[in-house]
Amino acid sequence: MRxxxxxxxxxxxxRRVLAVMAGKGGVGKxxxxxxxxxVKKAPLIDLDLFGxxxxxxxxxxxxxxxxxxxxxxxxxxxxxxxxxxxxxxxxRYVVLPGASQGGVVEALLAFAKLGNAREVVxxxxxxxxxxxxxxxxITDFAPIVVTTPSAASYKVVxxxxxxxxxxxxxxVAVVMNMAYVRCNGAVIYPFGRGNEVxxxxxxxxxxxxxVPIDPQLEEYIGQIYRYRGPVYEVVQRFSLESNYAAF
Amino acid sequence: MHEWSLALSIVQSLDKWAFQQxxxxxxxxxxxxxxxxxxxxxxxxxxxxxxxxxxxxxxxxEVKVRTPRYKCRSCGHEFGQEEVDAQIKALMQxxxxxxxxxxxxxxxxxxxxxPKCGSHDIEAELSIKIEEVETI
Numbered sequence: 001m002r003x004x005x006x007x008x009x010x011x012x013x014x015r016r017v018l019a020v021m022a023g024k025g026g027v028g029k030x031x032x033x034x035x036x037x038x039v040k041k042a043p044l045i046d047l048d049l050f051g052x053x054x055x056x057x058x059x060x061x062x063x064x065x066x067x068x069x070x071x072x073x074x075x076x077x078x079x080x081x082x083x084x085x086x087x088x089x090x091x092r093y094v095v096l097p098g099a100s101q102g103g104v105v106e107a108l109l110a111f112a113k114l115g116n117a118r119e120v121v122x123x124x125x126x127x128x129x130x131x132x133x134x135x136x137x138i139t140d141f142a143p144i145v146v147t148t149p150s151a152a153s154y155k156v157v158x159x160x161x162x163x164x165x166x167x168x169x170x171x172v173a174v175v176m177n178m179a180y181v182r183c184n185g186a187v188i189y190p191f192g193r194g195n196e197v198x199x200x201x202x203x204x205x206x207x208x209x210x211v212p213i214d215p216q217l218e219e220y221i222g223q224i225y226r227y228r229g230p231v232y233e234v235v236q237r238f239s240l241e242s243n244y245a246a247f
Numbered sequence: 248m249h250e251w252s253l254a255l256s257i258v259q260s261l262d263k264w265a266f267q268q269x270x271x272x273x274x275x276x277x278x279x280x281x282x283x284x285x286x287x288x289x290x291x292x293x294x295x296x297x298x299x300x301x302x303x304x305x306x307x308x309e310v311k312v313r314t315p316r317y318k319c320r321s322c323g324h325e326f327g328q329e330e331v332d333a334q335i336k337a338l339m340q341x342x343x344x345x346x347x348x349x350x351x352x353x354x355x356x357x358x359x360x361x362p363k364c365g366s367h368d369i370e371a372e373l374s375i376k377i378e379e380v381e382t383i
Contacts, residue, residue, distance in 0.1 A: 001377040003253070003277075006260030064345045069251035069293075072350070085354070088347045094357045095367045097320065103353030103374050111252050111350070 005138070008109035012139040016119045018042075018172070019141040023156035025126035028177040029146040030057060032211070033123035034224050035235040036144070037080045043117050046084035047135065048125040049104055050094050055086040059222035062091035071111035078225020083112040101130035109138055128160060136167065143171045145206075148178045149194025158200055165204065173238070174201040179210040182230075209238050249350050250286055254293035257377065258303055265302035265382065272306040276379035278313045280372070281328060282335060283352040287312065305383070315373060317359070321366035330362045 018040075020033035030046075030053035037044035046054035055061040058077045065087035066073040072088075074081030085094055085104060096104065114120060122141065125131050135141055143164050147157040157174075164171055176194050180187050190213070201208040211234045220227035257277060265272050279285050287310045294308040314328045328335075338358050339346050347354050352373040361369055 001260060001264065001380075002374060003256040003260045003377055004375060006263070007256035010259060010263075067249050067252070067345075067350060070255070071252040085351075088345075088350055089354065089357060090342075090345075090347075092357075094354070096354070096356050097368060097370055099370060100353040100356055100373065104351055107351040107353065110256060111249075 002106070004103075004106045004110040007111075008106045008138045011110055011112065011114060012120065015114065015117060017122060017135075017139050017141040018119060018144055019122040019124050019135060020144045020146060021124035021132065021160065022126055022146040022153075023128060023160035024147070024153050025051075027146050027148050027153055028211075029126075030054060030123050031217070031224070031231065032144070032146050032175055032177060032235060033121050034058070034080075035232050036239065037121040038078065038225055038232070039236045039239045040119050040121065041079060042119040042121050043074060043081040043083065043112070043114050044121050044123060045108065045112060046082065046086065046123045047105055047108070047131045048123055049085050049096065049101060049131065051125060052084055052086035052094070054082055054123050055084050057221060057224040058082060061086060063087060064090055067111075068113070071113045072108075073113055078223075080225060081115075081117075083108060098130050102134045105131055105134040106138065109135075128163060141169070143169055144173050144175060145171045146175045146177055147194075147197055149176055149189065149191040149197060151192070151196065154194070154196045154200070157197070161200060161204065161206075170204060171206050173207045173209050175209045175211055177211045178213045181213040181215075207238075209234065211235070250289040251293040251297075253285070253375065254290055254297050257294065257308070258297045258301055261303055261306075261377065261380065262301040264380075268382070270302070270382035272303045272380060273383050274307050274309065274379070274381040275303070275377060276309040276311060277375065278311040278378050279375050280352045281312050281314045282348045282355055282373065283375070284339070284346060284349050285310075285312075309379075311378065313372070315355075315371040317361075317369050317371045319361035319364060319366055320368040320370055322361060322364040324361055324363040326362055331359050334359050 147153045
């Protein structure tokens with residue numbers, strides 16, 4: 001018997017687990033996950049064991065978690081409680097063989113002190129590796145799939161959606177990030193209109209959320225909780241609208 | 248301090264299992280990897296405190312500290328704890344009380360390198376397991 005696996009399952013029981021994921025890296029899922037956690041005032045668990053973007057976005061990279069009798073204390077910033085392997089190893093790289101990754105995921109989910117949070121946001125790593133399999137073993141998560149309009153991203157994300165549907169987990173939303181940018185009153189689509197992404201969402205009756213590019217966002221890396229621009233506004237709007245209650 | 252949260256994990260998971268089986272637990276044997284540097288006495292003390300009012304109330308905890316064998320997946324070198332003791336010691340000095348393998352021993356390949364080729368691509372059994380359970 002693996003006590004940490006059992007504890008991880010117990011720790012997430014009766015909580016809604018929103019897992020923000022993408023088959024591909026660089027599509028902005030950590031940013032979406034961060035805003036979702038801010039809007040929902042939910043704990044943010046960073047399962048991107050190698051990227052560890054959450055501490056960087058919130059400006060707490062290198063800060064270590066305190067550990068108490070009941071588990072790992074969150075690093076709290078901007079009203080968000082963050083849990084990350086970055087808070088255990090500090091400001092250094094993580095390299096792990098596949099067999100070790102599941103144990104790390106289980107330990108983080110077992111010991112994270114989530115308090116009375118009814119919802120938890122998880123920032124997943126790119127790809128469909130051990131972290132995704134581990135999360136599936138541990139909890140009945142609700143996937144939120146992030147992509148860009150680019151055909152390169154779509155083809156990867158389609159495989160992820162196919163896999164999730166096979167598991168019986170219809171994504172609660174497809175987020176088409178970097179969908180457009182407003183420039184001098186015009187709307188520009190630098191990565192195309194994302195018609196294939198729209199078709200994918202439509203075919204499976206998954207709500208589609210189009211998120212704009214905001215060049216100002218870069219200035220908030222390290223203090224993302226202060227940003228209230230159009231990217232945040234879209235995530236907030238769709239989180240609150242009744243049509244997207246699942247999101 | 249982490250010994251308490253680990254003890255809680257052991258008690259909670261076994262209490263649930265014992266309830267499902269309709270039994271009470273008399274003895275538990277847990278194995279932990281030596282790299283975790285867990286304090287066995289604190290772990291037992293925490294277990295004895297936390298087991299009250301559970302199906303483990305009469306249980307004793309036995310802790311086996313396992314010395315891992317490592318294998319480098321890059322060069323094939325197999326080695327024991329003694330060949331990485333210096334690396335572990337340096338890691339403990341570097342992190343002090345926040346020694347990361349205390350909390351998550353599976354992170355060992357991030358910090359330990361093969362003594363022969365220097366690769367981090369090493370494998371070992373580093374999980375914490377309940378090995379044996381005796382019931383009443």
